[in-house]
Amino acid sequence: MADASWLPDPTGAHELRYWNGSTWTEHVSDQGTPGHDALTTELPPPADAFPPPPTSPPAGAEPAQAAPAGKVSWRDRLKQVADQGRAMADQGKQKLAEQNAKRTEQWANDPNTLWFGESKNAATSAAGISKARYRITKDRVWIESGLLGTRTESVPLWSIKDMDVRIAVWQQGKDVGDVVLTLEDPSYGATQDMFNVSGTIEGTTSGQVVLDNVESPYAVMDILSPLISEARQKKTMERQSTYVHTMTPTMPYGAPPPQAAPTQPAAAPQVDMVEQLRKLGELRDAGILTEEEFAAQKAKVLGG
Template identity: 30%
Template sequence: MTDDMAPAGWYPQDDGRQRYWDGQAWTDHFAPGAQEQSDGSGAVHVDEDAIWQVRGKPLSGMGAGRYKLTEHYLFFETGTLRTDSQQIPIAKVTDVDVKQSMSQKARGVGNILVHVERQQGTETVTMADVPNFREGQRLINETAHEARRTLQQHANTMRYEHSGGPQAPVDPSHARPTTDSAEANGPTLDPIEQLERLGKLRDAGVVTDEEFEAKKAEILSRI
């Protein structure tokens, strides 16, 4: 469809923005929202921190969603006249499904259904009209699984260090008196390392800000 055949409306440009066509000529109006970069070939530039990044291809060509997956977050940005943005800690993603209608199959796109763990229960967020949607499903699932595994390791390490770890039996013949309470209770903990791990758990949404502040105060009190 050429420009002179197109009805008035918003249409995507090579730089990723939506520009308004009044039915006869292009206007100077661009839809608000993050501008994606283009190298001039029409290919969207991928951010350096992105594991996977894609722009939806709706049938109308308007209101295409923009989605980005990183090591720690899944970003959503949708809307034409008004942009709605949100970011989901990837460790909160519990499962990912795909769905494709007959119309979408003909266009080579599909929906990705992201199931997110919330305080009030599980929420499903839809990434609509996504090209290579099965690849997106695989990458989101793999990244979420790795993020949960890493957080669990951090949590286990913090519990281990807080308890002092398992104590080896002491041979009385080699025992020596000590007045150092830290030495008697096990290896000295590194408060800075504990705070760094605690901060990662908070950033990933595993602990709340209140829990973070309470634990931080406890760690600092031991310095």
């Protein structure tokens, strides 16, 4: 029986196949590249004359322990699973890259978009994907985050009371940094995990929104500054208008106060005619009025 060695593949499918001294194995070699190809039928042993072995026996080869005919060894199965996993990961990365490219094209063609960018990360950028994408319109900052699923959030510009640029050590020299937005109401900075089913906030929030790892962070801040100032001014006027309407609901905002109606003079009290005649009679009886004067005054009272 021939000794263990690399020999011409009796099936003709490969250049060499490893003979372990008692049976043919699944180990094969083509142009110096080792591989695996399980046998499905039993092959006869090699002849007495053999060419010199081109290489040493394959690593992990176990003499006299060939896989049964028609079955795949555990090494081959492990390799197949690893290859399938890599293929699925590559397909997932390609799909995410296509989605990112489509979303970027939509934002670029939207007239409401004033700026858009994404979080720059060495690992995700190399694969053509990003963990977060940002967009600025005239009234809001939009944030899309997530790799396997996308979550969209937005922050109104009037709620931003301050902003700053933060550059870490590993970001220096790359024109990359974080734009930190400090919010007027901390609830706008709450993440989705901080809300329960009822919609109330659980726990404390930082009151900040961070556009992390964006290119040209100072240019982004220059774009936001006038937009935030205008939005906050409009919000202040809106609040003032609401306050005025609440205090005087029947008076339009900015209208002059209504003029008071002129007061009518009080009507003179009417004197009882019978009472006047009685007094005239008493004056006549007392000799104060003559008959002629009494008759003249009586005519005035009766004539109205």
